[in-house]
Amino acid sequence: MTIDIDKLDEAQLQDLNRRIVERLRFLQQMRAHNAMLKLSIGDCVTFTGNDGQEVRGRVVRYNRKTVTVLTDSGEQWRVSPGILCKMGSEKEIVSNVITLPRP
Numbered sequence: 001m002t003i004d005i006d007k008l009d010e011a012q013l014q015d016l017n018r019r020i021v022e023r024l025r026f027l028q029q030m031r032a033h034n035a036m037l038k039l040s041i042g043d044c045v046t047f048t049g050n051d052g053q054e055v056r057g058r059v060v061r062y063n064r065k066t067v068t069v070l071t072d073s074g075e076q077w078r079v080s081p082g083i084l085c086k087m088g089s090e091k092e093i094v095s096n097v098i099t100l101p102r103p
Contacts, residue, residue: 032065035081044087045069047079056087 005013039045039059047069049055055077061068066078 029065032081035084036062036067039067039081039084039086045084046087047077047083047085049077059084 003016005016008016041059041061043059044056045059046054046056055069055071057069057071057075057077059067060070060076063078065080067081067084069077069079069084071077
């Protein structure tokens with residue numbers, strides 16, 4: 001599909017712009033949704049923090065556009081699911097979380 005934008009008037013260009021922005025937002029939401037589907041509550045993940053350091057933690061909550069990650073040091077981060085990397089299986093990960101027996 002080819003659109004000759006030189007032949008469009010201002011109103012048509014504004015409408016085209018609105019539709020393009022709408023479509024880009026939809027595609028971004030779909031990417032985030034697909035990335036979120038690959039994560040489960042309790043998954044161990046890593047990501048790069050604001051200071052460039054690697055942050056490790058566990059997924060504790062799904063939000064509308066982000067995922068809440070609880071770090072080993074107790075900090076909570078709301079992170080776009082697209083920047084998270086799953087870590088190895090839970091048995092391979094050393095953390096300060098202790099599983100208590102159920103009464």
